[in-house]
Amino acid sequence: MKTAQHPLVKNYLAAVARETAGLDEERRNELIADLDEHIVVALAKEANPDDQAIRDVLARLGDPRSIAASALGESSAAVSVRRRHTVVPLVLLALAGLATVTAPVAGVVLAIVAAVALWAAPQWQTRDKVIGTAAALLMPVLLALLGFLLGLQIAAGGVAVGEWTIQTVLAVVILPLAVTAVTCVYLVRAGQRSA
Known part of the structure; x- marks a missing residue:
């Protein structure tokens, strides 16, 4: 039967x-x-x-109701954990981008914390985590490199200390914020695909 x-x-x-x-x-x-x-x-x-x-x-x-209540409870708990694991790295990544522009040391610390939170999140694939980590750590490295190059130009007498070109402002302020925004959008979409 x-x-x-x-x-x-x-x-x-x-x-x-x-x-x-x-x-x-x-x-x-x-x-x-x-x-x-x-x-x-x-x-x-x-x-x-x-x-x-x-x-x-x-x-x-x-009882079917008890089984359903248990299954629905497990499902909502999984969704809650998934949301928390999605939101925390993205918020930290966004804060790292902002902090990198205003307080580079804090930006580096937040970028490292964002990378750790990203790797702890279960819904992203390794490729997504590598991209998020690279973006988080790229911003402080990029700003340090730009600062170093600007320092070399100032030392060589090519740029006066108070002289900020539009390219420098774009590179120092907008580039890290753009990288952060694009990375956050990419990670949201990648997280939704795997959910």
């Missing part, structure tokens, strides 16, 4: 499916398949399972 064809099992699994309507379809189908498999295994121990044996197995599984 195939358990899914028995009316008691059909009604039980249909009740679980109704109660778990809030789950995504893939997770709901997986849950139903797991329950069906559990029922098959439990009834395989019976020589000739009758209606009472099926009722006993279903009773041991639990």
